Amino acid sequence: MTKTRKILYVGVFVLIAALLVLGVFFDKTIADKMYQPENVMAIILEIVGIFPPFIFVSSMFVVLFYFVKGEDKNRALKKALCAAGAALVYVGFGFTAVEQVxxxxxxxxxxxxxxxxxxxxxxxxxxxxxxxxxLKRLAIFLIFASIVAVISSLISINVLKYLWGRPRYREMIADGDFALTAFTPWYKINGFSLHGHHSFPSGHTCSATNLLVLCALGEVFSDEERKSTMYAVFCGVYIFAMAYSRMVLGAHFLSDVTGGFFIGFLTYAVARxxxxxxxxIVIEAIMQANRPKEDDLTTEEPITEEAPRVEVDVTPVQTEDEILFTKRVVDAQEEEKPPFEEK
Known part of the structure; x- marks a missing residue:
């Protein structure tokens, strides 16, 4: 890990801590000011904004599909499983995306x-x-991206949501609780909730944070290293837009989106x-895959004949005006010339 990355990580975690403290005192006030349930852009982001983890996992299955060797005895089964995995991930994406529709x-x-x-x-x-x-390099990157996505967005977020049981702002408004009497601070665990009350942490914000894996492309493709700053800026803008849209719709408080970002960023940093x-281990295993065995690189009959050596003889040729150098190729099998004798 480079010194620059360490400094960046410390700065991000300090920002997260500051936002969580801010949320303790101003969650309700900020939610009241920002609530716009009919905001079109926020609604669109709510539907399609969770795509990063699904894209990464499905793409991993597709790359592994093409990675299966032709002579593999279980080739058909492995390819079928990879294709089915890719399709099922997209089914999950569509099913989850239209939850509010x-x-x-x-x-x-x-x-x-x-x-x-x-x-x-x-x-x-x-x-x-x-x-x-x-394909090998893509497999290395997409396995890493999928690890980040599965641990953060598909496991940690959903477990914490059901465990925390925090009411959403729009749930309280829909119930007529305009005074927000059911509000609880982000640090209070309310207990298991199966239906509703899944405000903390924000899954959409965590999914957006999964895009940060793009900053690790330089670990696999050397020409992508110089683009890491561009990827970081793009990811930052997208994460902010997603977090903002979630608060606009009343789906989450400031501390909720901060919590989602924290889980996504922490998972990314540790996993990287x-x-x-x-x-x-995974990287070395993939790079060694599909390489020919040492036995395949040797032949049964040893090579006994050496290829003829080629020597270059440079001889000066005297002319009236200048000396020209010509190259003459001499075969190694030619008879050796007699030594130069003085007249």
Whole structure:
């Protein structure tokens, strides 16, 4: 880990701590000022904004699909599992994305299947003509991105949401609790809640934070290292836009989006250190995969004949005006010239 990255991490964690403290005192006030449930851009981000973890995991399955060796005995089964995995991830994306649009389970399944039908073939087309070396590097990166996505967005966030049981701002408004009497600070754990009350932490903000894995592309592709600053700026803008939109819709308080960002960023920072700096087991295994065995690189009959050596003899040729140098190729098998004798 570089010194610059350490300083950056410390700065981010200090900012997170400051925002959480701010949320203790001003969560309700900020929510009252920002609430705009009909904001179109915020609604659009609510629907499509959770895409990063799903894209990374599905792309990983597709790359592994193309990575299966042709002579593998279980080739058909492995490819089928990878294709099914990629499609199922997109079903989950569509099902989750329209949670606030369709209440019915059946309609959400239909949307999920539609997303899989459209997005799965597109993902296969994107990676179809990649070289074997590029596929290896993509596999290394996408496995890392998927680890970050699964641990933060798909496991940690959902576990904490059900455990915390914090009421959302818009839930209290919908119940007529305009005084926000049901409000609880972010640090209070209210207990398990299956239906509703999933305000802390913000899953959408955590999903947006998963985009930070793009900053690690330079670990795999050397030419991407110079773009890391650009990726960081893009991710920062997207994370801020997502967090802002969640507060505008009353889906989360300031401390909720800060908590989501904290989980996403912490997972990214730890995973990057362990995966690329501390332990490179996965990376080494992938780079060794599909390489020919040592036995395949040797032949049964040893090579006994040496290729003829080629020597270059440079002889000066005297002319009236200048000396020109010509090159004459001498075969190694030619007879050796007699030594130069003085007249």
């Amino acid at each position: 369709f209440d019915g389970f059946l309609w959400r399944i239909v949307v999920g299947l539609g997303a899989a039908v459209v997005l799965t073939p597109l993902t296969f087309l994107i990676f179809r003509k990649k070289s074997q070396d590029t 250190y362990v995966y690329f700096d501390k332990s490179r």
